Amino acid sequence: MGPSGLASALVASGALQPDWLPTFKAVPRELFVPDRIWPGIADGTRQNPMVDRTKAPDGWLTAVYSDIPLTTQWDDGNHTGDGLGKTPSSSSSQPHMVFSMLADLDVKDGHRVLEIGTGTGWNSGLLAHRLGGGNVVSIEFDAAVAKGAMENQRAAGLSPLVIVGDGRRGYTGGAPYDRIIATCSVGEVPHAWVDQTLTGGLIVTPWGTLYGGEAIARLTVDGGTASGRFTRSSAFMRLRQQRPNRPPHDAYLKGQAWPADGERSTTTLSPVEVGGWVEQFAIGLQMSGAFWSVERYDDGTYTLWTYSTDTLSWASTDYEPGAESFEVVQSGPRRLWDETEAAYLWWEGHGRPGFDRFGLSVDSDGERAWLDSPDHPVPAVS
Structure with missing residues (x-):
């Protein structure tokens, strides 16, 4: 499947909306994928062997234009072998999820966007093409990953502002934002994101529990609070500073x-x-x-x-x-x-509710999950 085949599949699935199609064509994924990748499958349950572009260019290109996630780094860069590392720590997300989340983000001309987790630079590159580089800020904790993303973006003629820093803190230098999007999951929405988003703005982020399960939260900001439903299932790498500590x-x-x-x-x-x-x-x-x-x-x-x-x-x-x-x-x-x-x-x-019946509210006191309405919080077991 080449870029046109992937585009057709994404349009047919509803993930790639017509307003994003010109940007998809103008910002090809292959410009943002390194030579060495570990192709995954859509649900994240399996990781395939490494593919090296210099040794298997056709296999590499096939993986790039397949609707799958591609792991690009293991163990925070400490794993350099050809095999699988212990923990995937950076990736190019599944295209279906990329464009589904961008549809959730609902950007308009002139919007300012903050992205948490630059990765390969493709997602913020897409946003920069759509909105202009001056309207897009992306934060990446890993300096080497950020450097690679900026090189990819420059090669593609794109210039969002990429900051090396702690994504939990947002970036006050570019605030306030109309939209914030995270390409890593959180177990707690940092309140800095809420504070740096304009009233009426949106935060779109993967959110998961310690026990398991994860979905995309689409939160509307109202002053110092944010609330909204989950839109779809997801499986992202956790924000590094929120990785859970599970005793052996x-x-x-x-x-x-x-x-x-x-x-x-x-x-x-x-x-x-x-x-x-x-x-x-x-x-x-x-x-x-x-x-x-x-x-x-x-x-x-x-x-x-x-x-x-x-x-x-x-x-x-x-x-x-x-x-x-x-x-x-x-x-x-x-x-x-x-x-x-x-x-x-x-x-x-309660009828075996799916993700879309659940929601999340965030304020200065913390966050609360709910079912169907903020008036019906999910109870803790006793």
């Missing part, structure tokens, strides 16, 4: 063999049922300070481990294909599987 498994059983001091029970709720992206999101909204991991076995069974961030509580839930009940072990002051069940049943009892 060994911090929980305190050197004892499983089940240690855990209490046994059974459940009819399959661990599979709580593993979907929207299910994780709904559970995470209700279960603060909790996360999970999976331990898989050769026979197709697995254990879902749930942990509290304070290392005081844990739960294990064993999955067997075809089983009607599943063994649970829980330890600590929080009964984490009981909380998971309660959160799942709340979601199920």
